[in-house]
Amino acid sequence: MADLQKEFNDYTKNLNKASKDENIKKAITRAVKSYRETTAETLNRFPHTPEMAEEVRGIKSNSIAHNSELLKQAMDSVERNKGKAFYAKDKQEALEMTAKIIGTGKTIVKGKSMLGEELSLREYLEEKGNEVWETDLGEFILQLNHEKPMHILSPSIHVPREKVAELFTKFFNKEVPPDIAQEVAVVRDFLREKYFTADVGISGANVVAADTGAMVIIENEGNVRLSTGAPPVHIVLVGIEKIVPTFQEAMKVTEVTWRYAQYGVPGYVNIISGPSKTGDIEKVTTYGAHGPKEFYVIFVDNGRSDMAKEEEFSEALHCLRCGGCMYECPVFQVTAGHFGHVYMSGIGAVWTAFVAGGLEKAAPLVFTCLRCGRCVERCPMKINVPSMIQKLRERVVCG
Ligand code: SF4
Known part of the structure; x- marks a missing residue:
């Protein structure tokens, strides 16, 4: 991972810029509010959904x-x-x-x-x-x-x-x-x-x-x-x-x-x-x-078969791509998809590592994730993203 320093520098510059972008702030604030209200109303209307x-x-x-x-x-x-x-x-x-x-x-x-x-x-x-x-x-x-x-x-x-x-x-x-x-x-x-x-x-x-x-x-x-x-x-x-x-x-x-x-x-x-x-x-x-x-x-x-073979990561393949976790992610809320490389936010970091660029591209993402667990609460598949992020950090540092 010779270019890791460069990956981090470019990514950090981009992420900082995004966090100051008024369009992103305005759009995501509206989207989060709408997502939470609509989902609460929808789950209320169709209460069998969590089961x-x-x-x-x-x-x-x-x-x-x-x-x-x-x-x-x-x-x-x-x-x-x-x-x-x-x-x-x-x-x-x-x-x-x-x-x-x-x-x-x-x-x-x-x-x-x-x-x-x-x-x-x-x-x-x-x-x-x-x-x-x-x-x-x-x-x-x-x-x-x-x-x-x-x-x-x-x-x-x-x-x-x-x-x-x-x-x-x-x-x-x-x-x-x-x-x-x-x-x-x-x-x-x-x-x-x-x-x-x-x-x-x-x-x-x-x-x-x-x-x-x-x-x-x-x-x-x-x-x-x-x-x-x-x-x-x-x-x-x-x-x-x-x-x-x-x-x-x-x-x-x-x-x-x-x-x-x-x-x-x-x-x-x-x-x-x-x-x-x-x-x-x-x-x-x-x-x-x-x-x-x-x-x-x-x-x-x-790369999906490789992900399936790893007990610690195979759960990421359960992702339905509903996008719900992104609205709850505190980093995504201020940077949108700039917290990502092809795939976004915490779950995206895992996917990036296996199918869309490898550990080099995923490395800055896994150190951006706060491991706060808000995504797990929202996720219908209850995918344990924070635990996978920790494992990926160990791989970046220890190889
Ligand atoms: S909430 Fe869960 S299922 Fe939906 S996109 Fe996020 S990780 Fe995938």
């Missing part, structure tokens, strides 16, 4: 313990559904597999995915000569502003409407006022044309059911429906830790995820298991009806 979260902890733990069998089963299920399933052992393999399917000179519409960030997927596909559009509004804003996400669910949480208006006015080459409804409308109009002319749609998945090969994707904007439904080709890139044994279990994981992600019920829950099909003429199943004709799933490892 279901307890059950989901068991499902995730069992799934991680049997991950290799479930991966095989999930891949077989995808193939049975007339999709094509692949296993990518690392980032490079995942990127090359995706590029091989897509080729060059294509238009791609992409849904929000932290795995996509982990792989730098958009940048890679652009380098290969493709036009790639982020379709989640927050990600679209970041794409135009050449920035990285500041929260795993609300990537542009730190960008106020005035800044969005400036950005859009410049990009669309027409006056866009700092009015959120008008800002949303202008992106809606722009992306609509892209969905129906795109060659490929790319998405992640929140959960995968091994028994059926069903990919479950939670969203509110409707962009995932269009990205995965309109283009002739759909590619799913998903981490192997997202696989659970059965469809019923996948539904439980899905409900707990959205509930702790601040939604009573999300706008849409997409369940996709293969290319579109019809049996309307003589009951002959024919693939390639109104939706995609081709369906590919790339299951990505990239």
Whole structure:
């Protein structure tokens, strides 16, 4: 870890700057208040949720313990559904597999995915000569502003409407006022044309059911429906830790995820298991009806199996990416995603260490975490982040 000193210096400079940023302060203060109020109200409305979260902890733990069998089963299920399933052992393999399917000179519409960030997927596909559009509004804003996400669910949480208006006015080459409804409308109009002319749609998945090969994707904007439904080709890139044994279990994981992600019920829950099909003429199943004709799933490892093998860290794979812990983290509350490297806050430090840059990139993060345990209280999976942070500190210091 020769460059550790430099990592610390660059990171500290950036973190100090972020902590003085008025936009971050304003945006996160509002977001924390809204998250706490909405989640309290939602859990009150659906009081079975904490008990279901307890059950989901068991499902995730069992799934991680049997991950290799479930991966095989999930891949077989995808193939049975007339999709094509692949296993990518690392980032490079995942990127090359995706590029091989897509080729060059294509238009791609992409849904929000932290795995996509982990792989730098958009940048890679652009380098290969493709036009790639982020379709989640927050990600679209970041794409135009050449920035990285500041929260795993609300990537542009730190960008106020005035800044969005400036950005859009410049990009669309027409006056866009700092009015959120008008800002949303202008992106809606722009992306609509892209969905129906795109060659490929790319998405992640929140959960995968091994028994059926069903990919479950939670969203509110409707962009995932269009990205995965309109283009002739759909590619799913998903981490192997997202696989659970059965469809019923996948539904439980899905409900707990959205509930702790601040939604009573999300706008849409997409369940996709293969290319579109019809049996309307003589009951002959024919693939390639109104939706995609081709369906590919790339299951990505990239360090997850190594994490699963380590008793002290495997629990981090239970993370549902609900984002709740970030709102409770005292460091995140003043710095947003600057307390992170791809993945954010305490849990992000653990993920960074294993899948997104290694111990060198994670080192400054593990010494930023206060180990206060507020994340554990909020976390539906009760992941013991402070204990993992302590273990990572020992590794940084003692090797
Ligand atoms: S660590 Fe827990 S609270 Fe944080 S994103 Fe993961 S599941 Fe949600």
